[in-house]
Amino acid sequence: MNRGDRWLIVLPLLLTALGVIMVYSSSAILGITRYQDPNYFLARQVLRAALGIAVLWACARWVDLRKLERAAPLLMAVAVALLLLVAVLGHVSNGAARWLRYGFVSVQPTDLGRLAAVVFLAWWLKRNPPAERGFVRGLLPPLAIVGLVAALVLLQPNLSSAVLLLATGLVVLYLAEAPLAHLAVPVGAGLVTVAAMLQLHPYQMQRVATYVRFVLTGALDQRGSGWQLDQSLIAIGSGGWFGRGLGGGLQKYLFLPEAHTDFIFSILAEELGFLGSSVLFALLALLLWRCMRVVARATDSFHFLLAGGLTLQIGLYAVMNLAVATGLAPTTGLPLPFVSYGGTALLANLAAAGLLYRISAANASADALMRERWSRGLP
Numbered sequence: 001m002n003r004g005d006r007w008l009i010v011l012p013l014l015l016t017a018l019g020v021i022m023v024y025s026s027s028a029i030l031g032i033t034r035y036q037d038p039n040y041f042l043a044r045q046v047l048r049a050a051l052g053i054a055v056l057w058a059c060a061r062w063v064d065l066r067k068l069e070r071a072a073p074l075l076m077a078v079a080v081a082l083l084l085l086v087a088v089l090g091h092v093s094n095g096a097a098r099w100l101r102y103g104f105v106s107v108q109p110t111d112l113g114r115l116a117a118v119v120f121l122a123w124w125l126k127r128n129p130p131a132e133r134g135f136v137r138g139l140l141p142p143l144a145i146v147g148l149v150a151a152l153v154l155l156q157p158n159l160s161s162a163v164l165l166l167a168t169g170l171v172v173l174y175l176a177e178a179p180l181a182h183l184a185v186p187v188g189a190g191l192v193t194v195a196a197m198l199q200l201h202p203y204q205m206q207r208v209a210t211y212v213r214f215v216l217t218g219a220l221d222q223r224g225s226g227w228q229l230d231q232s233l234i235a236i237g238s239g240g241w242f243g244r245g246l247g248g249g250l251q252k253y254l255f256l257p258e259a260h261t262d263f264i265f266s267i268l269a270e271e272l273g274f275l276g277s278s279v280l281f282a283l284l285a286l287l288l289w290r291c292m293r294v295v296a297r298a299t300d301s302f303h304f305l306l307a308g309g310l311t312l313q314i315g316l317y318a319v320m321n322l323a324v325a326t327g328l329a330p331t332t333g334l335p336l337p338f339v340s341y342g343g344t345a346l347l348a349n350l351a352a353a354g355l356l357y358r359i360s361a362a363n364a365s366a367d368a369l370m371r372e373r374w375s376r377g378l379p
Contacts, residue, residue: 004359004361005360007286008360009056011290017186020046022339023340026252027042030254036249041260041348051349053325056351056353059358063354063355063358073123076119083152087147098156109344110161111160111345114161116149117146117165118305118310122301122302122309125301126301130179135179137180138208150291154193154197161277163190171309172305172308175304176301183272207330215353220319231256232251243275249270249271251265260341262321263325264331265277266354268339281347296308297310297339299363303363314352317336317349318336318337321335337349
């Protein structure tokens with residue numbers, strides 16, 4: 001097999017390295033406060049990054065895309081089983097049961113579920129084109145499966161991840177040329193579900209109300225629901241052009257909650273300034289561009305839909321995380337791909353990058369074969 005797009009290896013590694021540095025800078029104070037160890041979070045993130053790099057390498061070098069395609073139903077079944085297990089035995093933290101823990105190992109099945117959902121959708125839609133099979137045979141089965149996964153994620157509760165999962169599924173269906181009239185049904189059902197979840201969980205409704213008030217008036221409840229966003233904006237604004245210097249940020253001194261996870265960009269902007277933020281934006285933009293090139297050049301429908309779904313997941317999580325940190329979206333818990341502290345999300349994103357590299361290599365092989373046939377005058 002020809003070599004794939006090396007940028008799909010280099011850029012995730014650069015972002016992961018940047019993430020390890022920023023995790024240490026943003027978490028050392030918290031580590032001292034909670035565990036009397038400034039390296040507590042760093043040590044764990046380094047271990048996760050090493051494991052993630054091994055996963056990236058394995059996916060890029062050894063995953064057989066044809067075997068992956070055949071294994072799609074099994075992967076989906078395993079993901080659903082893990083999400084069901086979370087609903088029963090999940091570890092509760094901050095009011096949400098999102099993790100499975102065994103000893104020192106902690107896994108968040110939501111990240112595995114979103115990967116499995118994309119693989120399953122690509123497998124199903126290749127065999128059952130919506131334009132040919134219609135709504136009942138072509139769209140209803142994959143919608144039911146993705147809807148089940150989203151419902152299990154909602155039970156945790158994790159509204160933002162469920163919404164992004166549904167959005168990814170709808171776009172993959174669109175890429176598979178599903179009629180827009182058919183997509184209106186799941187879109188409507190999704191909007192009704194989101195509205196119902198906001199009513200069932202007042203704290204989520206409060207976040208939305210805080211965001212709407214901020215957009216309309218510029219005012220924040222600085223001692224209540226707007227505290228986290230206010231501290232995030234202070235961090236970003238105080239960074240200026242060149243930042244306070246790596247390690248010199250002040251908001252990580254327990255002012256900004258989740259500084260090493262969901263709001264790690266705020267600390268990066270404070271310490272590295274507009275210049276450092278621009279480097280991060282450039283790395284993410286370049287990565288998404290290379291991913292979209294893989295989608296555009298895919299010659300197999302499974303590869304096309306899989307690459308499209310994986311690219312969309314990385315892009316949506318990045319855009320939403322940055323939007324939340326800058327006040328362009330309601331506050332919610334979504335990690336910045338490759339950069340935020342966390343294990344399962346990092347592994348899932350590095351696995352996605354490895355699969356995209358593998359698809360790019362398959363594209364290169366198909367192009368080489370076509371050029372060889374043309375050179376021989378074959379059709």
